[in-house]
Amino acid sequence: MTLQGEDRVLCIEPAKLSDAEAIHSLVTYWADKGDMLHRPIGEIYEAIRDFKVARLDGEVVGTGSLHIMGAELAEVRSLAVAEDVQARGIGAGIVADCLVDARAFGLDRVFALTYKPGFFEKQGFRLANVMEFPQKVWNECVRCPFFTNCKEVAVVLDLEKDLGVPIAR
Numbered sequence: 389m390t391l392q393g394e395d396r397v398l399c400i401e402p403a404k405l406s407d408a409e410a411i412h413s414l415v416t417y418w419a420d421k422g423d424m425l426h427r428p429i430g431e432i433y434e435a436i437r438d439f440k441v442a443r444l445d446g447e448v449v450g451t452g453s454l455h456i457m458g459a460e461l462a463e464v465r466s467l468a469v470a471e472d473v474q475a476r477g478i479g480a481g482i483v484a485d486c487l488v489d490a491r492a493f494g495l496d497r498v499f500a501l502t503y504k505p506g507f508f509e510k511q512g513f514r515l516a517n518v519m520e521f522p523q524k525v526w527n528e529c530v531r532c533p534f535f536t537n538c539k540e541v542a543v544v545l546d547l548e549k550d551l552g553v554p555i556a557r
């Protein structure tokens with residue numbers, strides 16, 4: 389597919405190990421601005437099979453990951469799009485691709501903790517209470533330095549209630 393309004397070739401696909409540095413740079417860029425949490429490079433390598441990348445003429449310009457939390461639940465993490473190509477549908481495309489995987493795995497629900505709940509609501513998620521995801525709170529959030537002062541908002545998509553929008557892969 390091409391980038392909205394341009395001829396440049398955009399594809400969203402599973403990340404390769406060779407993408408880890410580019411993923412780390414994107415996440416670090418936005419985390420330094422306070423828009424998301426940092427991910428150490430080692431964690432990105434360990435979780436590389438969770439990650440998607442958006443490539444624009446071959447260059448990584450977006451990323452996001454689908455992390456399975458249990459039999460029914462997964463989390464969209466580390467969603468980031470390069471500043472100069474935002475607002476062209478790339479973030480929505482990465483989330484849609486994560487949801488294709490979530491359905492293929494037979495998951496019931498996908499959630500995210502985010503400073504941008506409005507973006508996720510546009511993708512069909514609804515606002516949620518983080519305590520709907522106790523495995524996240526008690527396994528991971530408790531170790532986060534922002535745990536007692538967390539400003540992230542929980543959003544969730546119930547897949548069985550959502551008919552889904554087919555996307556080109």
Ligand SMILES: CC(C)(COP(=O)(O)OP(=O)(O)OC[C@H]1O[C@@H](n2cnc3c(N)ncnc32)[C@H](O)[C@@H]1OP(=O)(O)O)[C@@H](O)C(=O)NCCC(=O)NCCS
Nearest residue numbers: 418423468469474475476477478479480502504506507510
């Ligand atoms: C949030 C982010 C991933 C969105 O990516 P993007 O490629 O610019 O978004 P898209 O162009 O796919 O937007 C899809 C829709 O969401 C809307 N949208 C985008 N960002 C939004 C926001 N912050 N709040 C509300 N709606 C938003 C768009 O207007 C668009 O609406 P439309 O379908 O009516 O046209 C991107 O802004 C980003 O990387 N931000 C920095 C990192 C970050 O905040 N990550 C958030 C996850 S924790």
